Amino acid sequence: MLEVTLLGTGGMLPLKNRWLTSCLLSCEGHSILVDCGEGTQIALKNTNCKMKPIDLICITHFHADHISGLPGFLLSMGNEGREAPVTIAGPKGIEMIVKSICVIAPNLPFELKFQELSDNTKLKSNDLEVTAFKGEHSVECLGYSFDLPRKGRFNAVKAKALNLPVSIWSVLQREGQIRYDNKLYTYDMVSDGERNGVKVTYCTDSRPIKNIVKHAKNSDLFICEGLYYSADKIGRAIKTGHMLYSEAAEIAKKSDVKRLWLTHYSPAVTDPEEGLSVAKSVFEQTECGYDGKQLDLIFVN
Amino acid sequence: MLEVTLLGTGGMLPLKNRWLTSCLLSCEGHSILVDCGEGTQIALKNTNCKMKPIDLICITHFHADHISGLPGFLLSMGNEGREAPVTIAGPKGIEMIVKSICVIAPNLPFELKFQELSDNTKLKSNDLEVTAFKGEHSVECLGYSFDLPRKGRFNAVKAKALNLPVSIWSVLQREGQIRYDNKLYTYDMVSDGERNGVKVTYCTDSRPIKNIVKHAKNSDLFICEGLYYSADKIGRAIKTGHMLYSEAAEIAKKSDVKRLWLTHYSPAVTDPEEGLSVAKSVFEQTECGYDGKQLDLIFVN
Numbered sequence: 001m002l003e004v005t006l007l008g009t010g011g012m013l014p015l016k017n018r019w020l021t022s023c024l025l026s027c028e029g030h031s032i033l034v035d036c037g038e039g040t041q042i043a044l045k046n047t048n049c050k051m052k053p054i055d056l057i058c059i060t061h062f063h064a065d066h067i068s069g070l071p072g073f074l075l076s077m078g079n080e081g082r083e084a085p086v087t088i089a090g091p092k093g094i095e096m097i098v099k100s101i102c103v104i105a106p107n108l109p110f111e112l113k114f115q116e117l118s119d120n121t122k123l124k125s126n127d128l129e130v131t132a133f134k135g136e137h138s139v140e141c142l143g144y145s146f147d148l149p150r151k152g153r154f155n156a157v158k159a160k161a162l163n164l165p166v167s168i169w170s171v172l173q174r175e176g177q178i179r180y181d182n183k184l185y186t187y188d189m190v191s192d193g194e195r196n197g198v199k200v201t202y203c204t205d206s207r208p209i210k211n212i213v214k215h216a217k218n219s220d221l222f223i224c225e226g227l228y229y230s231a232d233k234i235g236r237a238i239k240t241g242h243m244l245y246s247e248a249a250e251i252a253k254k255s256d257v258k259r260l261w262l263t264h265y266s267p268a269v270t271d272p273e274e275g276l277s278v279a280k281s282v283f284e285q286t287e288c289g290y291d292g293k294q295l296d297l298i299f300v301n
Numbered sequence: 302m303l304e305v306t307l308l309g310t311g312g313m314l315p316l317k318n319r320w321l322t323s324c325l326l327s328c329e330g331h332s333i334l335v336d337c338g339e340g341t342q343i344a345l346k347n348t349n350c351k352m353k354p355i356d357l358i359c360i361t362h363f364h365a366d367h368i369s370g371l372p373g374f375l376l377s378m379g380n381e382g383r384e385a386p387v388t389i390a391g392p393k394g395i396e397m398i399v400k401s402i403c404v405i406a407p408n409l410p411f412e413l414k415f416q417e418l419s420d421n422t423k424l425k426s427n428d429l430e431v432t433a434f435k436g437e438h439s440v441e442c443l444g445y446s447f448d449l450p451r452k453g454r455f456n457a458v459k460a461k462a463l464n465l466p467v468s469i470w471s472v473l474q475r476e477g478q479i480r481y482d483n484k485l486y487t488y489d490m491v492s493d494g495e496r497n498g499v500k501v502t503y504c505t506d507s508r509p510i511k512n513i514v515k516h517a518k519n520s521d522l523f524i525c526e527g528l529y530y531s532a533d534k535i536g537r538a539i540k541t542g543h544m545l546y547s548e549a550a551e552i553a554k555k556s557d558v559k560r561l562w563l564t565h566y567s568p569a570v571t572d573p574e575e576g577l578s579v580a581k582s583v584f585e586q587t588e589c590g591y592d593g594k595q596l597d598l599i600f601v602n
Binding site: 013014015016037038039041042045046062063064065067068069071072075076079097100101103104105 | 347366373
């Protein structure tokens with residue numbers, strides 16, 4: 001199961017009633033944080049989520065509203081007892097930027113590792129496979145897809161054909177491999193092909209380009225910025241490298257995603273729900289994200 | 302008149318219901334901000350105060366809970382239309398630290414100026430005279446006194462003795478000087494000695510040392526940290542370079558201040574008022590600070 005939580009849904013400025021855009025993905029006791037603007041540590045405390053299990057922090061880009069909360073967040077992770085290394089991944093320059101802003105957070109009780117990403121870079125974080133992809137913004141900006149793969153179904157006929165005794169089947173399923181009669185057997189030898197897993201795609205800040213459609217393809221959940229909903233804001237969206245609700249919905253439609261959550265609202269958008277019908281007229285399965293919105297994605301047969 | 306507002310009163314960690322410790326002093330359309338932890342820009346929005354008139358930001362020290370909100374705060378000042386230079390003052394290294402954390406806030410629409418301070422450094426910010434003084438913490442840490450001086454009373458006898466016509470008296474009072482009959486007259490030539498002004502002293506984070514007593518002397522308002530109120534926390538206070546409510550109250554008593562406001566509570570102190578009686582038994586005019594607490598200090602004859 002993959003649990004997705006929107007910690008904040010605001011763009012540009014933290015507001016009294018809306019935290020800056022960030023998201024937490026949790027699976028089997030491990031978590032990934034996407035972006036960390038000012039106040040993200042408080043936003044997280046407002047949910048049922050925990051800091052300590054965060055192994056990977058994916059940064060979309062280096063604008064302050066997406067990264068300025070990092071020094072305080074890391075210090076608080078230390079206070080919560082984190083000791084294992086934490087990887088911070090992001091666009092080119094991630095290590096220099098993070099080290100620069102963390103000059104006020106020396107002596108963390110855990111190691112920071114860095115991973116520079118570009119278009120189509122893949123990395124693995126526990127059970128999740130992460131793919132970075134390029135968006136189009138005023139600075140280099142990455143979106144992320146998170147895949148939780150699902151193993152194929154166990155096939156008893158194949159196991160019997162290999163003369164494996166029933167007593168070791170469960171071990172082979174659980175461990176993924178077993179040595180028997182001086183030979184190594186792996187799970188793929190006793191199972192059918194891989195089944196559909198679960199996929200989440202996350203994209204802020206960007207204009208609606210084809211590369212997003214490609215990477216969001218068939219996602220169970222597509223989380224995408226909608227800075228404005230009024231069509232008359234298109235000039236501003238183009239100028240600042242953002243998108244409208246309707247543009248996010250167009251991507252959702254073209255990508256055949258199961259559902260779209262909007263996020264990263266302009267401070268000028270006081271009630272995000274007001275523009276929802278515009279997006280739904282393009283892609284019916286659109287919902288407005290809000291701080292604390294949560295979903296458990298489970299495997300479907 | 303000097304308006305003092307506590308923007309936040311929390312120490313170490315920003316909490317859901319308590320912003321990190323910072324303070325705004327406003328006088329005649331100009332303001333000074335003391336410290337800027339994560340979320341200070343939101344804390345300010347919760348009050349009736351404005352960002353744009355802030356000419357000086359005084360940083361006490363470089364621990365994240367006192368400075369990590371600066372990049373976002375400065376960006377928001379730019380969004381609010383600030384164009385005049387802003388001075389950032391603090392301990393040795395202030396320019397390097399601020400430039401480092403502001404790598405994510407490039408292209409501000411106003412100039413940043415820096416002023417490195419040490420014990421007893423004085424600077425002027427519009428009508429206010431600022432004096433930095435050293436505390437005793439785990440890193441170099443400064444407290445600040447803010448003086449709003451008050452001119453002496455106009456003395457008509459002196460003005461008449463100088464043969465100055467009544468028609469120019471008000472100009473001389475307003476402008477502070479006037480050229481008449483080819484001679485320069487200054488206000489001190491036509492006034493009695495300077496009267497008591499208004500003084501505010503601010504101190505976090507520090508152990509209770511004599512230097513604070515010296516600088517807080519006769520303050521109308523002394524704002525001081527009280528990380529804990531329980532006497533059994535004294536070991537922890539000493540170890541981390543902080544003080545108890547009772548120690549802040551002792552300084553207030555020795556300095557003959559008019560009133561003490563406590564601030565910078567530990568996250569473990571859920572109700573600061575619970576410990577107030579302890580402080581009041583030492584110094585009766587003690588009050589617990591809280592986010593948004595405000596006071597107008599006026600000249601008293």
